Structure formats: structure tokens, C-alpha cells
Amino acid sequence: ETTEMTDREEAEIQISELDLLSSMFPYEEEFIVTDQLAVAELKHYVENESAEMPSSKVQFMLNVKPEVSNASMVEFSMACALPFKYPTVLPEITVRSSFLSRSQQIHLNSDLKTYLMQNCNGEPCMLSAREWVKDHAAGYIDKELSASSVTTSNAVPSEDTTFTRLWIYSHHIYNKQKRKNIIDWAKELSLSGFCMPGKPGVVCVEGLQSSCEEFWSRIRRLTWKRILIRHREDVSLEGGGHAEIQKQRKFSTLEEKCFDAHGARGNHMDLGQLYRFLEEKGCADIFQMYFGVEGQ
Numbered sequence: 013e014t015t016e017m018t019d020r021e022e023a024e025i026q027i028s029e030l031d032l033l034s035s036m037f038p039y040e041e042e043f044i045v046t047d048q049l050a051v052a053e054l055k056h057y058v059e060n061e062s063a064e065m066p067s068s069k070v071q072f073m074l075n076v077k078p079e080v081s082n083a084s085m086v087e088f089s090m091a092c093a094l095p096f097k098y099p100t101v102l103p104e105i106t107v108r109s110s111f112l113s114r115s116q117q118i119h120l121n122s123d124l125k126t127y128l129m130q131n132c133n134g135e136p137c138m139l140s141a142r143e144w145v146k147d148h149a150a151g152y153i154d155k156e157l158s159a160s161s162v163t164t165s166n167a168v169p170s171e172d173t174t175f176t177r178l179w180i181y182s183h184h185i186y187n188k189q190k191r192k193n194i195i196d197w198a199k200e201l202s203l204s205g206f207c208m209p210g211k212p213g214v215v216c217v218e219g220l221q222s223s224c225e226e227f228w229s230r231i232r233r234l235t236w237k238r239i240l241i242r243h244r245e246d247v248s249l250e251g252g253g254h255a256e257i258q259k260q261r262k263f264s265t266l267e268e269k270c271f272d273a274h275g276a277r278g279n280h281m282d283l284g285q286l287y288r289f290l291e292e293k294g295c296a297d298i299f300q301m302y303f304g305v306e307g308q
Contacts (some may be wrong), residue, residue, distance in 0.1 A: 017100055018133075019065060023058045023145060026094050029136045036139075037074070047071045069104075070094045074142050075181040078150040086111050088149045090142065099136045102128050107145055111153050119153040122233060177205070177218035177245040178228060179298055183238040186215030190234055191268060198266035201227050206269045208286060214302065216295075218261055221246065229257075243301045262293045 017025075029050065038044035045051055053066035074090040086109060093104040104127075107120055127144050128137060186189060186209065194207045194215060201223040205216035217227050232239065249256045271285035287299050 019096065020058060022097055022100060023054050023066075025136055027055060027058055029138055030070065030072070033072075033074070033138060042075055045070070045071065045072045050107065065096065069096065076142060076149070077084055078144050078146050086150060086153065088145055090145060092138065099132070100134055100267075102132060103138060103141065105141055107149060108154075109149070116152045118233070120149060123148070156175040173249050174221035175219070175247045175249050175257060176221040176224040177216065178224050178241055179264070179301065180215040180217070180228070180231070180296070181240055181242040181302060182213035182215070182236055184211035185209040185215075186211075193234070193264060194231070197227055197230055203227055203266055204261050204263040205266050206289075207266065208262060208269050208271065210270075212302075214286070214297075216263070217266065218263065220257065243298060262295060 030045070034045075047068060047070060050066060050068045050070045053068070054070060057063040057066055062130055070135070071091070071093045074092060076088045076090065078086060078088065086108045088107055091108065095101050095104065102125070104125060105114075105121075108117060109126060112120065124141065124144060128141060131137070132140065142200050142214075185207070191207065197203075198205065198217055201219065203217040203219040203223055205218050206214075208214040217224055228241065247260055249260070263288045269286075269289060271282040271289070283299075283303065287296065290296050290299050
């Protein structure tokens with residue numbers, strides 16, 4: 013017997029949660045719905061059997077002043093969107109503040125998401141998300157400052173002495189923005205390799221270990237049905253200079269490889285061609301790790 017909620021039940025929970033928020037935070041500086049039309053559509057949907065599913069998600073802002081003695085001036089804004097299936101799925105929340113550096117903001121949002129994943133399964137959770145931000149957000153303002161000031165005072169950065177190659181597997185890669193991110197970030201981080209979009213999606217990046225890890229941490233934060241590192245190679249660099257790095261590379265740049273697509277949506281890649289491409293690059297053994305079959 014499944015206890016899955018229907019779309020209408022989910023919509024009803026969203027409406028009652030919005031009502032609760034507006035009664036708890038009556039002032040616009042604390043809570044403001046940024047898309048009134050979406051709320052109107054949602055109410056209409058709940059009240060009318062024949063109504064269509066709303067066309068856009070409900071979006072709102074929650075502003076939070078943490079109760080911290082020295083942070084009286086600090087304010088955090090939570091930009092929130094409720095996916096149609098919320099609360100069965102998690103809300104989309106981005107916390108911002110002019111006091112946070114980019115890396116502090118990323119760190120904070122990543123920890124908030126982890127908290128929600130662990131604590132909010134199928135339950136309305138906007139209030140607990142707001143509480144979490146109120147209690148924890150100010151702590152991120154000073155985080156990492158000490159770490160970054162150490163590196164700048166050190167004139168010669170320590171040489172990264174490991175060359176890494178990551179083989180990433182994704183259920184599918186269709187989204188143009190993600191494909192652009194993969195290429196742009198690899199370029200920014202001096203990584204080479206390739207990306208095969210479609211279903212499944214395959215991404216290989218190679219370069220300095222720290223750059224590969226930064227690439228993975230960015231990619232992982234995007235929303236994926238499923239993404240994981242299928243295999244990882246680490247090679248110790250003798251001396252670690254530029255020439256030594258170039259010598260280890262199996263790919264010259266990072267490019268998107270589309271092998272003759274076939275299949276109903278024209279996005280299933282020809283795995284035989286992928287196999288031959290990997291073989292050319294001296295990586296044929298990887299094929300089996302991805303697909304569990306001998307290539308042909």
C-alpha cells in the first residue's frame with residue numbers, strides 16, 4: 013500500500029504552509045511572496061477539481077536576522093521556490109548575504125541542503141530551514157577567512173604534486189547549461205578530457221588533483237538524477253612542473269564528443285564509437301568500468 017501523496021495533497025500542504033508563514037511573519041521585510049500569480053494558480057488548483065496543474069512554482073523570500081550579539085547588522089535572505097512535488101521533494105533554497113564571500117555562501121548552502129536531506133523527508137520544512145539559517149548562518153561569515161589569509165601571505169604556493177584523472181558517470185546529460193558549465197569550468201581549471209552528453213553521460217577530466225577536486229565539487233552541486241565518480245586515477249608528479257603535467261595528459265583539451273546518436277530522442281550515444289575513442293586514447297579498460305561489458 014503506497015502512501016504517496018497526490019498532487020492536490022501536496023498543493024494543499026503548500027498553501028497551508030504559506031498561510032502559516034504569513035501569519036507568523038506579517039511584515040514584508042521578513043516574508044514576501046515574489047510570485048503572487050503562482051500562489052493564485054495553486055489555490056485555484058486546490059479548490060477546483062478540473063483546474064490545470066499550476067504553470068510556475070511558488071517563490072518567496074524569507075529574511076532572517078540571526079540572534080548573535082555582534083551580528084546585529086547582518087541579515088540573510090532565503091530565496092525559496094517550492095517544486096510542485098514539495099513536500100515530497102525538498103524545497104529549493106538559496107541563502108545570500110552581503111557579508112558572505114562566494115565560497116562561504118557555497119559552503120553554507122551546501123550544509124543547509126545536507127541538513128534538509130537528513131531531516132525533512134516528505135514533511136513541510138520551511139520553518140525548520142529558517143531556524144537552521146537563524147542558528148547557523150552567522151557562523152559562516154568568519155569561516156575560511158583564516159585559511160585564505162594563510163595562503164596569500166605565503167608567497168610561493170606549495171606545488172600540487174599529484175596528477176588526477178576522474179571518470180564521472182551520470183544518468184544523463186542533456187541540459188545545455190550543464191554542458192556549458194562542464195566545458196567552461198574545465199577550461200578555467202586547466203583540465204583536459206571529454207564530455208559525452210546524452211544517456212548515459214560520461215565526463216572525464218584530468219589535471220592537477222586540486223583542480224579536479226574543485227571541478228567535482230562544483231559539478232556535484234548541480235541537480236542530477238544520478239552522478240558519481242566511477243573511477244579515479246592518481247599519479248605522483250616528479251617535480252610537478254608544467255611539462256610533467258602535460259606529459260601525463262591523455263587528452264589535449266576538454267571537448268564535447270557526440271558519437272552518432274540514435275534512439276527515439278536521438279540522444280543515445282553509439283557506445284562502440286565511444287569504445288574506439290577510448291582505445292585510441294589508451295583508456296579502453298575504462299569502458300568496462302562504466303558498462304561492465306568487454307568492448308568490441
